[in-house]
Amino acid sequence: MRHLRVGVAILTMGNRPDELRALLDSVAGQDLKATHIVVIGNGSPLPPLPEGTTGVELSENLGVSGGRNAALDELRKLGDVDVVVDLDDDGLLISPDVFSRLAELYARDPELGIVSFRIADERGRTQRRHVPRLRVGDPARGGYVTTFLGGGHALSLPMLDRIGGWPDEFFYAHEETDLAWRALDDGWRVLYAPEMVLQHPWTSPTRHAVYHRMVARNRVWLAKRHLPAPLVPVYLGVWTALTVVRNRSAAGLRAWAGGFAEGVRTPCGRRKPMRWRTVWRMTKLGRPPVI
Incomplete structure (x- = not known):
């Protein structure tokens, strides 16, 4: 993938318009421009979106898995995408070189299927649950892993064409592990790349x-x-x-x-x-x- 074409997928419930706009601004500020940006209203109307952004309003909340599959379907229709970047709607890309770094990683390794970003709050702290290793150690230490973080990651589209998309049945929770296990069994690699940071508020999973x-x-x-x-x-x-x-x-x-x-x-x-x-x-x- 010498000329990597990035498609961005974002799910929203319509309740974070300011955060969504800030995220879209950070996507637009990347030094390697996304070919397509798709925002899914997961059972909710969408706020006004920047020009060049494709919005899709689903009639019902399909959960994380179903919503991301809807975004994948839309990106496939639009075409010209090699890698799909999924981002939480309340996240923020604080560096302008995330997509260009991705291009370098995928160009070097044709068997790279998934790249997991590091999730850190506005003070630079990474929660233990956001490090995809049993022994957490230093959150800034990267390497190959067996799962990845849902809030910010990249997926090879050729990999998805082979193993399938997100597990619709799961709705929410462990959908990343399901996809990672299928990828590993098909021979792909999963890389935790902490130099790629998605800034995200400090949260607890039990808020759901x-x-x-x-x-x-x-x-x-x-x-x-x-x-x-x-x-x-x-x-x-x-x-x-x-x-x-x-x-x-x-x-x-x-x-x-x-x-x-x-x-x-x-x-x-x-x-x-x-x-x-x-x-x-x-x-x-x-x-x-x-x-």
Whole structure:
């Protein structure tokens, strides 16, 4: 990809017009210009958008997965895109060279599928949950990983053409892990590149009312969809134990248990267990698919 063509996808609920405009200004200020910019109103009307930005208003909220798939569909219709950059609508690209750095990374490595940005608040702090490694260490240390951050990342369109898009069924929570596992099993690399920063407010995931239920349900679905049969009970057992130890809210645990039961009894899309060599590859990267 010597002449990388970047398509930008942004989801919004219509409740952050000022932040969205600031983000779009930061996208427009990149030294490598985006070929197309698509903003999805996820079940909500869109505010006025800058000239050259494509807006799509969905009649209902399709969640993160469904909304991003809608953006992918629109970018494919527009054409001339090699890499899709997904950005949170309350984020901000604070450096003008993010897209040009991406071009260099993808030009050097034809097997690079996903690039995960570093998410930092206005004081430069990165939350532990925003570092895609088991052993967090220095958030400014990059390298190959087994998952990525939803708030700011880049996806190779040839990779998406091979492995498919976002898992519509997930709606919200762990959709990045689902996509990353499919990418790794197909031979692509996932790179955490902390020099590419998306400035984002310091937040808690539990601000979403459905957090505990979705996290539990989608963990079960991840296991059912992608893990070899012997690893399914190990993965779910580890996460059950961790949840019980970490969660100090009785209401949160009840919601989590309900989501876990929902994941067990409901369909989750096609099952395609990853190969054992992918399990070994993830293990060597520091995160075997049991935690």
